[in-house]
Amino acid sequence: MITTPAPSHAAAARQWFLARADLDALIAGLRDSGRRVIGPTIREDAIVYDEIQSAADLPAGWHDEQSAGRYRLERRTDEQVFGYTVGPTSWKRFTFPPNLPIASAHRTGSFGFEQPTPDAPPVAFVGVRACEIAALEIQDRVFLGGQFTDEDFRARRASAFIVAVQCTTSSGTCFCTSMGTGPEVHGGYDILMTEIDGGFVVHAGSPEGAAIVAKLPTRRPSHAEAGAAVDRVESVRTQMGEPLPMAGIDERLKLQLDHPRWAVVADRCVECGNCTMACPTCFCTSVVEKSDMEGKRSTTDRQWDSCFDVAFAKVAGGDFRSRPRDRYRQWLTHKFSTWFDQFGSSGCVGCGRCITWCPVAIDVREELGVIAPPIAPVIRPVAVEPVAASPGSYSIARVAAVRPETEDTSTLTLTDVDPAFLAGRPGQFVMIALPAFPAVPISISRFRANGIDLTIRAVGPTSTALTNLHPGAKVGLRGPLGTFWPVEEAYGRHAVVVAGGVGLSPLHGLVDALVANHDRFESVSLFYGSRTPEDQLFRDDLDTWSASKAIDVAITVDRAGPEWKGRVGVVTGLFDMISWDCTKVTAFVVGPERMMQASVQGLISKGVPADRICVSMERHMECGIGLCGHCQMAGRFVCKDGPVFRLNELGDLFNREGI
Amino acid sequence: MDDHATVISMLNHTWFGSDLAPETQERLAKLGVIQDFEADEVILHEGDEANEMGILISGQLALRTLVPERGPVTILSVEPGDIFGWSAVLSATQVQSTVVATEKSKALVIEGTKLRAALKEDHALAASLYPRVLIAVARRLRATRLQLLDLFAR
Structure with a gap:
């Protein structure tokens, strides 16, 4: 060149x-x-x-x-x-x-x-x-x-x-x-x-x-x-002036095939085909046969055609793009998206002819901005270096508040924590210890401005002791540890959170992040199932989320008395409410493994790709840093290779008996 | 009498009715009647003769079973598109659980005797309807299995 x-x-x-x-x-x-x-x-x-x-x-x-x-x-x-x-x-x-x-x-x-x-x-x-x-x-x-x-x-x-x-x-x-x-x-x-x-x-x-x-x-x-x-x-x-933000326009458009703007712009479009005729790259043609009266001599002429022509995609049995919105979408997505797949570049050179010569003044620049607005650059976070990163070493934090969630589960709000904990990511956990009690792994359920929440179910000596603490008590922390939810990978997609029972705890921080950035997702949904209404965690937050337009919340319980007016049935039954193209879903699932298995089966049967389903695994963890060997799951340490995994990373290890 | 076109339009918004052949939808629309239920209204009583099957168009219903010393326990909630009173497709049986509207609801309700007679005489209707009833029952069976596992138990 x-x-x-x-x-x-x-x-x-x-x-x-x-x-x-x-x-x-x-x-x-x-x-x-x-x-x-x-x-x-x-x-x-x-x-x-x-x-x-x-x-x-x-x-x-x-x-x-x-x-x-x-x-x-x-x-x-x-x-x-x-x-x-x-x-x-x-x-x-x-x-x-x-x-x-x-x-x-x-x-x-x-x-x-x-x-x-x-x-x-x-x-x-x-x-x-x-x-x-x-x-x-x-x-x-x-x-x-x-x-x-x-x-x-x-x-x-x-x-x-x-x-x-x-x-x-x-x-x-x-x-x-x-x-x-x-x-x-x-x-x-x-x-x-x-x-x-x-x-x-x-x-x-x-x-x-x-x-x-x-x-x-x-x-x-x-x-x-x-x-x-x-x-x-x-x-x-x-x-x-400033160039339009065209980075990633091909992928941005592919995510917007169902955007309501296609119908709006099609209402304006008169389908004259001027844009395609004036375009210096449009190459679609049709052939016209011309014959003498006896059909003995004929010529075939190739003529410019337009994908806006009503007959362009017609076959004997019908028309593949029968609606104006289909034809407009075909043209715009071809120019700015699928052309890349076919010919390695955009099909648009920015000459502006399609804008000038459109009799109803449709401006592709405006349409692209509405249909496929730029997505802010994704900065993929990296895990912060944990503090007290050796067994027996702990950073001291103070209990600021204790809030009962259910009969046996409480949320501790910890302050005076090392800044590393504030920089943790949803899905990560801490090892928390008290003198005379072995440390236990607890997911961080919320990140606050000056502290973190840990939601703890009293199932053993340490967890029982922790849930009995009062404000002012001190605890030892190590972390934040483990992998985290890949929130940024769900940008532009339907983010679906599936939680069962106390599984909502490691997902709470994720839901906070999804709600805070809801305009970056196609939609945000939470499906939450628990045993009974009394077993629900974070009821105030569930009410707040339910009232928010940033997230759709569907709640069900396995069993309930007549006083419960909500849904009764297993959480997988809520998947019947999904009406989206599930290939565009990224799902985050936490609950008992059998519940996760049923949820994963339900999501896959609806078309959610396995690499777009993330689960958080639970195993016996003593050190939290891959040294004690307790949490091994085949070749992985759940504490440091997990606890958050993509389903395809786990392969047939997921829900396999005895692993 | 409901306008059949309206009923068919409502059926088209349900998983149960949307894929039925037009003539089957027409037949169901003629057989049934659209009914509105207030919140807390009892639609079917457990143990009564099973003589009504409904397709929920909007709202939400609860299926409840009476457990001695515990009172009524909600087994399942019915969402729009699903059916209730499916026992009515079988002859001489009882309603399996009490059906209560938990909110203002609307359903296409078909009288059991008429439904059974129609299924007996109209094989096309039977061939369309029975698999759907079976799907609904199978879904409940699967859900019940998971509930029985008591996954969230301590």
Whole structure:
């Protein structure tokens, strides 16, 4: 690739200055070389590409004023020849004609099909912009980059001599800087011209280009002229302002196939297909058969078609894209998303034609912003270094509050904790100890500004002693330990939290994080099952979450008396409420292993991918740092390799008896 | 008499009724009647003759069984789309649990004798309805198994 001309000594040495008054020498030179010259010229109040005979045919002194659904020619205050941007035609009209005979057939005496030999006499394109070179290169990949090629296109491209022109102005619909295609020309030309006061700074990009330039009445540009050429292009970049946030647009769009905006924009769209006709990269066609009256001779013409045409996806049994919203979605997602899968780049070059020439002023920039808004960069957190990271070593914390949750479960709020605990992540745990009691692993159920919550069920000596503590008591802590919930990996997806019984404890911090960032997810849901209503943890929080629009909460209990007005049944029964595309679900599941197994089966049967289901495993842990060997699960230490695992990491270890 | 089109539209919003053939939906709409229930209203009594099957359109119901010395225990709640009183498809049996509306609810209710007669005479209806009833019963059986495991027990 040829790099951008810069006013370096080396670059300046390859540059020439051509006076505007001598521009006709270029056109004449191209014509004298046997080329038909196609360039910008004014037809019916627009600058279009058509054959030109001399420089007099070029739109000197004209400028195009463009915005969504609007195009007007206006006089410039100077005589710049290329002081406009792009018009309704694009170069594909000449490399990929709107109508092309591709075959003929006969059955007069003999029977046969004939394919015409590509006919591509030499041609010169004058005034090709950076975005248009990018468009030609996209069509190169479409027509020549795969197993099957379009030989007519190949011949036309090979015969085309490109005189590129740097943009020195932009219109209101230009967004090449967002698509990375301009405003600077970066190669793909035979001659490159940048218009400045009085003429052009000219650069040859090929031997053929150099041969033409050599015959022009040029001189070396002054240092000021070379600098002015660079400044003019740079000023266009400034005019266009901040580029649109296009990073990841392909994946962003794939997550939004069900966005309600498709229907809204389709209500405006009149399906005229202007956007696809004006687009310099759209390549869809249909064939039209023309036959004589007897059906003995026929010709097949290939004609541009549009995915907006109601019959475009029609088959004998029906129409695959019967609704306007389907057709609009097909076009936009193809341009900005699935084109990447097919051809390795976006199908859009940011020329803005589809915006200008849309009769109802639909602006793809606006639609992309609504349908697939940028997702803030994901900063994947790393686990904080734990404190007191050896058995027997503890950091001292103080009990600030003790809150009973159920008959046997309480939440301790600890303060005066080492800052490392505040930097822990939902899903991690601590080893907590009291003098004369062995340490036990407890999940951090909440992160507060100046402390953490541990929700503890009294099932043994240590946990019973802990739940009997009073405010002011001191405890020993080690941690935070273990892996954590991969919250960021669920951005843009349906986040589903499935909790059973005290399993809500290691999920509480996760729910807090999901609720706080709910606009980053397609939806956030909590399915919580417990044995009885009395066994529910965090009832105040459940009420708060239930009242919040940030999360949908569904609660069920296994058994209840008549006073309970809520759902009764197992937590997996709540999955019947899921109406989303489950391939877009990321699930976080904690509960007794049998309950997790039933939940996982239910989620997988609905289509949730195994690598998108995270579980938190429980095992006997004594040290919490992988040294004591108690928590081994096959080749893993649950304390340090877990407790949070993706289901596919566990494979058939999950819920296998005796592991 | 309910407008059949309205009933069919309601059926189409339930898993039980949405995939039924139009003629089967029409038949069910003719057989049944849409009924509204207030919160706490008892719809079926445990032990009574099973003579009504319902498809819950909206609201929520509780299936309760009386346990001596414990009083009524809720076994399961019924969500929109699910059925209640399925025993009515069998002849000469009793309602298995008391059905109570836990909130304002609406259901398509079909009289048992009419339903059984229709199932006997209309094989297409029977072929559509029995598998769905079986699915509903199987779901409950699976849920009951998990409940029996008492997963959250201490």
